[in-house]
Amino acid sequence: MYQLTDVTKTYTGKRTVHALQSVDLEIGDGELVAVQGPTGGGKSTLLQMLGGLDRPTSGSVRLAGDDLARLGDGALTKARAQRIGFVFQHYNLIPTLTAAENVATALVPAKVPAAERDRRALEALASVGLAERADHLPGELSGGQQQRVAIARALVKEPQVLLADEPTGNLDESTRDEIVELLEGLWKEQGLTIVLVTHDSAVARRAQRRLRIAGGKVTEAA
Incomplete structure (x- = not known):
C-alpha cells in the first residue's frame, strides 16, 4: 500500500525544523496501524505525507506504486479525492448542512451525479449506524x-486508505471506545488500510501494529 523511502521534511524559518528525518516505512494493504509520539515529534507531518497534503523535502511517498511526492497538482488532488479518506479530531462538518449533505460533499470533487451522491451518502451513514440521523444538522448531534x-x-469515497488524526481526542472514554470499535469493524469488514494517529495508548493497543515517532524518526513499538 505505502512505501516511504528516505523521506525528510524540513521547515525553515527563524530556525530549521526537521519534522521527518530519513524515514523508511512500509504499510501493507489491510493493515491497521497506530502512530504515537510526543507533541511536535512528527505525527501530523507523517500523516500529511501519507495523505498527499504536503510534499517531502526529499524522498518518495508511494501509494500503490504512485509517488505522491512527484504527482502534479491535478493528479494529487484526484488521488486525495478518490483514494484517501481523512478523519480529524475536529469533525469539520458544515453546520448548515444535514448529516447526509455533509457526507455527500465528499463526492462533489469526483463529479458524481447528485442522485448517486445522495444514495451513497445514505449508505455510508447506515454503515456507521446513523441512517436515522441523516436529516439532522451537526448541532443536533452528539460529539460521537x-x-x-x-x-x-x-x-463514501470508497477509499483505499483511511487516515485518522486523533479521531477520539474530543470524546469521552465511552464514546471513544464506540468509535474505535466502529473503525475496527470497518477495517475487518471492508479490508481498509487504516493509519491512526493518537495520544491515547488505550486506542493504540487496539491496532494490529504500532509505530512510534519522535524527533522525526519512526520506529516500531513493542
Missing part, C-alpha cells in the same frame, strides 16, 4: 455522532 458522520464522509 458527529465523528461518525465525519467517518461516513471519508468512507
Whole structure:
C-alpha cells in the first residue's frame, strides 16, 4: 500500500525544523496501524505525507506504486479525492448542512451525479449506524455522532486508505471506545488500510501494529 523511502521534511524559518528525518516505512494493504509520539515529534507531518497534503523535502511517498511526492497538482488532488479518506479530531462538518449533505460533499470533487451522491451518502451513514440521523444538522448531534458522520464522509469515497488524526481526542472514554470499535469493524469488514494517529495508548493497543515517532524518526513499538 505505502512505501516511504528516505523521506525528510524540513521547515525553515527563524530556525530549521526537521519534522521527518530519513524515514523508511512500509504499510501493507489491510493493515491497521497506530502512530504515537510526543507533541511536535512528527505525527501530523507523517500523516500529511501519507495523505498527499504536503510534499517531502526529499524522498518518495508511494501509494500503490504512485509517488505522491512527484504527482502534479491535478493528479494529487484526484488521488486525495478518490483514494484517501481523512478523519480529524475536529469533525469539520458544515453546520448548515444535514448529516447526509455533509457526507455527500465528499463526492462533489469526483463529479458524481447528485442522485448517486445522495444514495451513497445514505449508505455510508447506515454503515456507521446513523441512517436515522441523516436529516439532522451537526448541532443536533452528539460529539460521537458527529465523528461518525465525519467517518461516513471519508468512507463514501470508497477509499483505499483511511487516515485518522486523533479521531477520539474530543470524546469521552465511552464514546471513544464506540468509535474505535466502529473503525475496527470497518477495517475487518471492508479490508481498509487504516493509519491512526493518537495520544491515547488505550486506542493504540487496539491496532494490529504500532509505530512510534519522535524527533522525526519512526520506529516500531513493542
